[in-house]
Amino acid sequence: MKSGNTLLLKSFYMFVRDGKATLMMFVSPLAFMLILGFVIAGISGGTQNVSVRLAFHLSKNLQPFEKALEQEARNAGFSAVFVKDEKTIKRLVSSAKMQMGISLTSTSMTFFYNQAFGQYNNYLRILQKFVSQAVKKRISGIPTYVEAQPVKINRGVNLTVISFIVPGAMAIAILTACVLSTATAFSNYRSNNTLKRLKVTPLSGNTFAFSIAVHRFWSSVVSSILTILAAEAIFSTIYSINWLLLLLITSTAAIMSIGLGTIFSVVFRDMWTTLNFSTILLTVMMLFSNVFYPFSIMPNYMRIIAHTMPVTYFTQGLRYALGISPMYMSEFLLVNAIFAFAGVMLVIIGGRIMFYFERR
Amino acid sequence: MKSAWQFFKIHFLSDMRNRKSIFWAMLFPSILLFILVLTFSNLGVKGSLDFRIIIVDEAQSVKGIDYANSLISAFRSLSYPNKNGFFTIVKVMKGSVKDAFNDVLYSKADAIIEIPRDFNKLVMRSVLFARLGLPFAAAHIKVYYLPNEASSSLAQGAIDGVMDEVNSYMMSKFNYHLKEFTVQSETIGEMMKAPTYTDFVTPGIIIIGAFTTGLLLVGPKLAFMKRNMVMKKYASTPVSPKSFFTGFTFSKLFLMIIQYFLLAILAVLVFNSAVHIFSPWAILYYLFTCMIYILIGFDIGFLFSSPTAVSALTSVVNLPLEFLAGIYFPLFNLPWYVNIFVWSNPLWYATNAMRQFLNVGLSTTPMWLNVFIPALWGMASLIFLSTRKMWKRI
Amino acid sequence: MEKVIEVRDLRKKYGNFEAVKGIDIDVFKGEVFGFLGPNGAGKTTTLEILEGLRKPTSGTIKMFGEEIKGDVIPEIKERIGVVLQQTSFLDHLKVKEILELFASFFKKSISIEKALEMVELKEKVNAYPENLSGGQRQRLAIAVALINDPDLIFMDEPTTGLDPQSRESIWVLVEKLKSNGKTIFLTTHYMEEAQRLCDRITIIDHGKVVETDSPEHLILKYGGESKIDFSCTPTPPTEKVEELERELQGKIHKLDDHCRIVTKDLTQTLEKIVLWSKKNNVSLTDVFFIEPTLEDVFLNLTGRELRD
Structure with a gap:
């Protein structure tokens, strides 16, 4: 007990005096979320809820409809700019000031894409389908027999894309920070023989592993809260936060990430391999999960991979705690229980093996 | 000259024998390319969109006429297994829409379309009024969705988007003749036909590869040599700093050239990319930009004393720079204070330029800027380096 | 005389290579026991087996009369102090805090002041180890090893890489420990060190014990x-x-x-x-x-x- 307390205090000093560790735990999640937030929101419609800027050119006989068209575009969440000729459209699109251009006459319409936008054009082509149908229908004079009227199922605030992104970005950021800072701490202690020195004392591997884990744990919880508050301030996201659930999910996810970090450092032995493996795994986690795009636009194999990623469940739990999306309480608790249990087990096993390996 | 060659040889060999160097220069960008292609090449492509919808048909038929059925078949025509479908119809059910709510709430379906009781009556009236040329109000179907769930929200948008097509579809069932109207598209800056995601991302990956090599293999190596007094040892011999820097720089450059061809060949042979890997302009520009990264690597190596500090710094700056270079996604609608970083990011210009030179698509930035801004970085690095007493202090 | 360490037929194999080939050692209470051999002779391997950092392939080890099977038990760890060949301390901790930390691992310990006084580092109590000189760092490593007032101290080449002055100060320290009745197991490849400090020496080469005796007797017998x-x-x-x-x-x-x-x-x-x-x-x-x-x-x- 005496050793546990002292170790806890000393590892606290070690943690707060270690500029790199604190930077990793507090600054990197924030920076990460901001960058991702801005980039993703830029593509998919951020704070102003404008996702696509369209440049329109109308032939003479259609110019009276400019106002109506603009209104309709705004309702659909686009911003439309009317220009005098196709050349201007091309200039605006090619310099990425506009994402797509449309030139319209009474018998035809032409869509302008920029090749440099790559895959993003796939989305624009779907948009083209919708827009052209709408225009065609109006020009051909088909009456609207049936209209779709959207009905929101749950109450709560209407969220911008950035609000979807924040929980995911946060999940990735916390996971990265916990895994990397735990893994690097342990690998570092191994490579500079600190573990060896501790091994010859009566200290147990678990006590040591827990003392390192504890400070990563509270700091990641604090860091999550700060990140959420920063997101609210910067992106004006409005969540109906259930603080209790939020604390629960960030805590259990932090425990699980720390467990993963511990195990990585044990399995990969040297710091370098640990770091690289973690980097690659985190990239995979980031891309193969429902963090940035929903399952409904993923091909099947990606859905399967996404379902095996802890970050998927972490994000889901976060969204639930932030009041964005529903989840069965039982499912939420199950996720938390699994995270906490798996995390603690991994730290225990990791701590044991870590010291065991010091005896070769 | 002889010693420059020796320096070139030993540094190149030491990189080839070092698994860290091999990892960062060869393996990492290849893995990155692989993961990205696997992820994004099928994402959002027509045909991979799949929204699960439930149709609740509450409509009562009027004198045997059932417009609701044509509506449902209109949606079926837009659903799988039809080619280019948008939807999967999970089920069509009678009864109350409330019974289907839980399916949406807990992610079994993305949206519910409710066809109301008086639907047939309303459509029938509309059709009649339309024939008589009288104004009429449209019949409504309700789309229930979760605004805070991306899948659900997108599904609602998609249903809204296809309504015009649904109307046209129903119209065609009534033998209505449509006025001729053509839709075309034109791609600005088109260099190759229908570039895939691999084509889009390959230039960026090549740039990331070179940048990572410049940062991770130059900076830490110099810091390491400084710390272990290797540089002092060199300084005590008659060898000139010029030989060392020439040999060292060219060894990295040579590595980057190997890296270029490795990645390009991987993209072309394994991922069927159509990039023009042997384009002389692409190779020239690549060499130019590699020199800039090596110079930046030198700066970092001189700025920090410990190799670990250099590695840590590198991994911290790497990711933001990649994201803000539009390598994975195109960049738009960024606030001005983020744009400042984009506009000063040498990787952004390099990616744009390489896309054009590799025949993927025209650069979104003017070519002179693609040369000018990275060159500014190079100049700044050189100025910084000249303030260091290169040989004595290292 | 009481035997503190008793090793019989100790062997350690790494794959096909046998680093330690059946060693017998007896270390008596209160003596400085030197383990002398060239680099690669098996000194550190043997020492680390005794410290519990390596598993022997075969052989028996008794410490304080108790046979060690598997891991070294905490009761024995309480009684030993270890100075590794290279000691890194936990980063970002001051000298005092490192000693406090290690003191907490043991049931009994001496005061931080006393430990620092013994190694003459009192004025560095609030310094960070990275700001200490090589010799000071090694003395700190010894202070850490002494914090639990051990009966037996293992020192693995404690003066390797130090300047003559620092080496001298460590030698004086070892002599002081010896006069306090501690048993010291010391490996070294410095002759003068062994000759000056050790009561008995075992010479080891290629993983085998060549001879064990006091330095004087060894010289008399084999010095020529x-x-x-x-x-x-x-x-x-x-x-x-x-x-x-x-x-x-x-x-x-x-x-x-x-x-x-x-x-x-x-x-x-x-x-x-x-x-x-x-x-x-x-x-x-x-x-x-x-x-x-x-x-x-x-x-x-x-x-x-x-x-x-």
């Missing part, structure tokens, strides 16, 4: 003969030198500007040389004695030099 170098003014004629050779019953080697006599009995030979010089009216200048060292012992026992 002493040498006396001298020169005379004026230079005596050849027949006088031959006379001395007959007297000493040995050959006098003529080196550049002096003569050398190799002898088993230093005192008697010296007496004879002095008598001879008086008798022949020559004065002896520059007289040197070269006594055998452990280096010679090692050379004679293994046929190679220690720092091969």
